[in-house]
Amino acid sequence: MSCFYLDLLKIKDPSFMKQLDIKELEALAADIRAFLITSTSKSGGHIGPNLGVVELTIALHYTFNSPKDKFIWDVGHQSYVHKILTGRANQFDTLRKHGGLDGFPKRKESIHDVFETGHSSTSLSAACGMVIARDIKKEDFYVIPIIGDGALTGGMAFEALNHIGDMGKDMIVILNDNDMSIAPNVGALHNVLGKLRTSDKFQHTKTNIDKLIRKIPTAGEKLADTAEKTKDSLKHLLVNGTFFEELGFMYLGPIDGHNLEDILTNLEIAKRARGPVILHVVTKKGKGYQPAELDSRGTWHGTGPYKVETGSFIKSVKTAPSWSSVISNELMRLATADERIVAITPAMPVGSKLEKFAKAFPERFFDVGIAEQHATTMAAGLATQGMKPFLAIYSTFLQRAYDQLVHDVCRQKLNVVIGIDRAGLVGADGETHQGIFDISFLNSIPNMIITMPKDEVEARQLMVTAFDYDAGPFAIRYPRGNGLGVELTESNTLIPIGEWETIIQPIDAVIVTFGPTIQLALKAADQLETEGYRVGVINARFIKPLDETILHQMIKQKIPILIVEESLLKGGFGASVLEFIETNNYTDVAIHRIGLPDEFISHGSVPVILESYGISEAGIELKIKEMLAQSEKLRAKRL
Structure with missing residues (x-):
């Protein structure tokens, strides 16, 4: 050999x-x-x-x-x-x-x-x-x-x-x-395949019947030919259907x-x-x-590094819970108090951390299989009957249900809460899985609320707000990986729809961002402060609608505005701000955007990809300095 x-x-x-x-x-x-x-x-x-x-x-x-x-x-x-x-x-x-x-x-x-x-x-x-x-x-x-x-x-x-x-x-x-x-797998087709999978008895039984018939004197051969012509009936009897042949x-x-x-x-x-x-x-x-x-949960479908000898995974030490578990735990807490809340996932109960919910509320959990369109319109149907569906779906897979979002959910202003998991860059899975399109394709749909939390506490507050909101769909984006590890206190705090948070008051310039890039903005602001620049940081946790009050204030201050987003610039959050500026006839606004270009983003580690597009602490610092220098030149010309 x-x-x-x-x-x-x-x-x-x-x-x-x-x-x-x-x-x-x-x-x-x-x-x-x-x-x-x-x-x-x-x-x-x-x-x-x-x-x-x-x-x-x-x-x-x-x-x-x-x-x-x-x-x-x-x-x-x-x-x-x-x-x-x-x-x-x-x-x-x-x-x-x-x-x-x-x-x-x-x-x-x-x-x-x-x-x-x-x-x-x-x-x-x-x-x-x-x-x-x-x-x-x-x-x-x-x-x-x-x-x-x-x-x-x-x-x-x-x-x-x-x-x-x-x-x-x-x-x-x-x-x-x-x-x-x-x-x-779940569903009726899965059951059909299961029956085919175990249908060895069909071939064995058919052979035995054929042999038995041919032993009958005189009429045996003729009967055997007739039996061959009726093989489909035999299959229906013994295999319970010829799905593919039909x-x-x-x-x-x-x-x-x-x-x-x-x-x-x-x-x-x-x-x-x-x-x-x-x-x-x-x-x-x-x-x-x-x-x-031996894996029955899907853990070994896709993994990080592992030890060959034991099968144990090699993971960096992280004490913070994953974003998915933060969201699902809050969903369970809310569902305990409200029997109208149900959870739906298109074949991702493990990745979306919904296994505990499924065990606690089996009659209110639905894994519909790889069927994102069905999942979305099913959620819409539930909402018409006064239920409160939570649709847990990866950003990349939400793309597959765009028509259902437009036609069945948003158009009817139905109260569906959409948990957009893996929003932003996902790294090694690359172009087909990067969650960078959802802001652009959701932004243009009327009646849609789009949010993203800066930390675990705000994630829970947005969940409370989403299920309290009764005027249409409410999307919460959250990234792959672990949260920040902030202390989770019991809270039923509602965040007013469209309200941003001023984390650092702006003096010389301001950074407007949301989600994970808040931390990059804060680090950049701290470093810039050591160099004498007083740069504000705004948490734009509502991507849609915009906080028009804060926007008016910032623009009237006539300071440079830097928008940072881990998503496509085309049709994204920053584009909405530019539309706001144009709609309100503002001129002479110093504004710049850092984000992802109009292209498919290849695979690789998230920090490396972010760095390559300037979405980093150093990239933010450099751009703020460039904008401030340009503002000084313009001010000097006016004088």
């Missing part, structure tokens, strides 16, 4: 695999697993999903010819094995680091990455487009989307299945069924996704079939590494 471990770094493309026998492919699988466990223990990453698709990825590259044949990895966090086999193992020490290897498929990285993913349920639609283009251009290649059972619950996937089945064009869909998305797909499986011979055999059958095929492959998330295999 060959051993490939030292050669993984030398792989240039998958063509070398064509010469390997089954034992060598199995050895390659073992070595890739060892490599993944070792490398991700240092860098962190999506270890669970990738350990589950080692054999499947090897079989795909062995059977097909990438990049001529197109692999589309739904979500894309399971593409590490694909990256190794396409010549990127030697870059794994840079995985998810600034300027390094992306954790998701990236077209600029490799010709083998034919479509970029990061959000779920998109692969089937993309594959549909590629198949149509192939046939119009009369080209000859296979299109193979690989979609998980969790991603299959997304509405977009159903839309694509409906279209693909109706078109009848050649396509091979791999259903990677590991009984998990990020957290355990949609127009040839269904193969379920098969063991860790048995290379089975996968290779069925891929060859799929290649010879005409029309759309679904190959149902059952895999084990975290396969080959016991801590990840």
Whole structure:
């Protein structure tokens, strides 16, 4: 048996695999697993999903010819094995680091990455487009989307299945069924797949019935032929439905996704079939590494660094609670006193720290699966009946429910509280996950309140305010990671809608900001004070509506105003302030904005990214000095 471990770094493309026998492919699988466990223990990453698709990825590259044949990895966090086999193992020490290897498929990285993913349920639609283009251009290649059972619950996937089945064009869909998305799957489709997963008895029973019938004298063969024609009825009886076949797909499986011979055999059958095929492959998330295999909560879906020997995570010492837990704990406190409060999450109960809420109030907790659109309109429906829904959703996933926010929530002025988790930069997950668009796309919607707390105490106060507010939707943004560690005292303090907080009174200049960048502003102001500059700091905790009283005061002081935001400048908070200035016919206002440019922000550590765009203590100090110097020059000219 060959051993490939030292050669993984030398792989240039998958063509070398064509010469390997089954034992060598199995050895390659073992070595890739060892490599993944070792490398991700240092860098962190999506270890669970990738350990589950080692054999499947090897079989795909062995059977097909990438990049001529197109692999589309739904979500894309399971593409590490694909990256190794396409010549990127030697870059794994840079995985998810600034300027390094992306954790998701990236077209600029490799010709083998034919479509970029990061959000779920998109692969089937993309594959549909590629198949149509192939046939119009009369080209000859296979299109193979690989979609998980969790991603299959997304509405977009159903839309694509409906279209693909109706078109009848050649396509091979791999259903990677590991009984998990990020957290355990929920829903009726999950139950259907569960029945298929355990339907081995169908094949066994059908074979026995066939043998039994053929033993009947004289009429046996004829009856057997009749039985073959009624196989669908038999499936309905024993498997309880032919879901995919009714949609127009040839269904193969379920098969063991860790048995290379089975996968290779069925891929060859799929290649010879005409029309759309679904190959149902059952895999084990975290396969080959016991801590990840035993995970039932989704902890090993994506991790930071860990110790290989024990599976314990390597974390910096932090005493402060996470922002998500601060919000969820306050939600529990409020829900204890108000039975109208319910919590909704689209497949993120662990990340949003709602597990305790689910246990305490099971009848008032709803994990709807990867279905952000449904979650949002469901919240709207609850609100029409006097309930108080809390929709916990990551900023990047809120994008997927924009129409529902506009049409179903904001237009009707319904009282939905939206907890926008992971707002701002999230770091290593990169472009598809940075929470930098929500201010821009929410700002333009009428009836929407947008807030962000500076610390844990203010987070709790905004939660109280949100559930007291009865004039429409109320969004609370909070970042990834831990809070400041401020003491949490019992408080039911309401913050007047639209009221900002003056932390330091401005004299020479003023910094206006919100959320985590408040701390950068305070440090910059302290440093500037040692140099003789008296710079104020305003906590703009209400991003919408603006505090017009404070804005009028600042502008009439005729001092430089610096706006800092960890979000897009285009359409962002600072843009709203500029609109205010124009609307009120103010002229000669010294104002500048520091924020993120009109581009997708790549992966890397949050401090490094912030520093690169001037969103830092030093960047703020430098800009304030530049503005003050410019003001002095203008004042000197007037004199």
